[in-house]
Amino acid sequence: MSHYEQREGKPPVKTSPKGFTTSPRYCCNKGRSPVTCLSPGPALAVQAPVVLPEAAEDAGESGEVPSFLESVLWMAAPKKRRSIEVNRCRRRDHRKLIKVKRNIDVCPECGHLKLKHALCGYCYAKVKAETQQIRREIQKKEGGPFKAPTVETVVLYDGEQPTEKDEGKRIIERARKRPSWFIQN
Amino acid sequence: LTSGRVFPLSCIHTSASLEKFGKWEKKNRIVYPPQLPGEPRRPAEIYHCRREIKYSKDKMWYLAKLIKGMSIDQALAQLEFSDKKGAKVIKEVLLEAQEMAVRKHNVEFKSNLHIAESLTGRGHYTKQIRYHGKGMFGIMKLSRCHYFVKLVEGPPPPPEPPKTGFDQAKEYVQQLRNRTITHSL
Numbered sequence: 001m002s003h004y005e006q007r008e009g010k011p012p013v014k015t016s017p018k019g020f021t022t023s024p025r026y027c028c029n030k031g032r033s034p035v036t037c038l039s040p041g042p043a044l045a046v047q048a049p050v051v052l053p054e055a056a057e058d059a060g061e062s063g064e065v066p067s068f069l070e071s072v073l074w075m076a077a078p079k080k081r082r083s084i085e086v087n088r089c090r091r092r093d094h095r096k097l098i099k100v101k102r103n104i105d106v107c108p109e110c111g112h113l114k115l116k117h118a119l120c121g122y123c124y125a126k127v128k129a130e131t132q133q134i135r136r137e138i139q140k141k142e143g144g145p146f147k148a149p150t151v152e153t154v155v156l157y158d159g160e161q162p163t164e165k166d167e168g169k170r171i172i173e174r175a176r177k178r179p180s181w182f183i184q185n
Numbered sequence: 186l187t188s189g190r191v192f193p194l195s196c197i198h199t200s201a202s203l204e205k206f207g208k209w210e211k212k213n214r215i216v217y218p219p220q221l222p223g224e225p226r227r228p229a230e231i232y233h234c235r236r237e238i239k240y241s242k243d244k245m246w247y248l249a250k251l252i253k254g255m256s257i258d259q260a261l262a263q264l265e266f267s268d269k270k271g272a273k274v275i276k277e278v279l280l281e282a283q284e285m286a287v288r289k290h291n292v293e294f295k296s297n298l299h300i301a302e303s304l305t306g307r308g309h310y311t312k313q314i315r316y317h318g319k320g321m322f323g324i325m326k327l328s329r330c331h332y333f334v335k336l337v338e339g340p341p342p343p344p345e346p347p348k349t350g351f352d353q354a355k356e357y358v359q360q361l362r363n364r365t366i367t368h369s370l
Contacts, residue, residue, distance in 0.1 A: 092250075096247075097247060097250060098247050098248065098251045100251065100263060101262075101263060101266055104263075104265075104266060113265055115266055
């Protein structure tokens with residue numbers, strides 16, 4: 001005898017918001033959909049007439065939006081503590097491990113490592129440092145914001161003279177030897 | 186003028202952590218007797234670690250798992266282009282260990298090292314208050330970890346071939362064959 005039958009014909013208290021009972025009773029289901037019959041009596045040959053009023057009543061009760069306090073009881077919560085073995089299986093799964101990168105190359109200029117599709121970090125840093133120095137010289141020459149002349153700029157290093165091509169251009173002097181990677185036009 | 190030097194007590198024991206050597210640091214101190222001419226060459230082993238890294242041990246484990254079994258050059262390349270915070274720390278540790286190997290442990294070529302073991306351990310955890318709105322607060326857990334690495338001289342060992350279903354089946358059959366009837370003749 002199921003515990004529903006022991007409760008003197010009362011419908012079971014625990015109903016899910018959808019109106020189904022938590023544990024389906026199979027007395028009149030016989031392989032049909034899990035809409036359970038709530039009749040507490042023994043299985044009947046004909047299901048529908050006995051079921052309908054009670055099912056409708058129950059659906060009416062649980063069709064209302066449950067209040068906040070009741071819905072708290074139906075929050076998803078872990079039933080059992082996950083053992084460390086189960087946790088390890090999840091955390092050490094092959095997809096979660098870091099993949100080995102196969103696109104690392106050696107930069108031909110400086111010999112440091114670089115990614116194939118990206119600039120070499122070392123070369124970029126050295127160009128950036130030199131550019132900063134050139135910009136400082138430009139700032140000193142201009143002396144303030146919004147004073148850039150409307151002519152081209154040419155950077156000359158130690159011991160270089162402006163050529164005929166640099167006729168109308170603004171000249172920026174840098175007090176060092178020309179770096180090998182900065183080709184003079 | 187008194188020639189005796191007076192040490193105030195504060196400068197003798199400046200930091201307890203410097204003096205306290207864990208088991209991993211002590212492993213570098215073992216000295217083997219000189220090898221006989223006929224013996225196979227014992228490869229040099231270098232143990233290095235860094236304590237109380239401000240990172241989570243679980244997140245650090247993924248990096249440790251990545252570089253396990255690699256040659257030191259490959260490991261440094263992978264760590265350089267990894268986006269994780271622990272990658273920078275592990276890279277420093279590996280470079281320190283490489284330096285130690287060449288200077289103190291009589292390793293001839295600094296590239297001829299591979300990573301035999303790389304482990305993470307749990308450091309000291311502290312709690313901190315994290316301020317939320319409306320006067321609410323949460324208690325943050327600041328996790329720290331240790332990182333241990335063992336470098337061994339020589340090329341990295343070839344990777345094990347993955348276990349095929351055939352091998353597993355063979356093992357299973359062998360296990361069945363190993364069964365005996367207890368208390369039999």
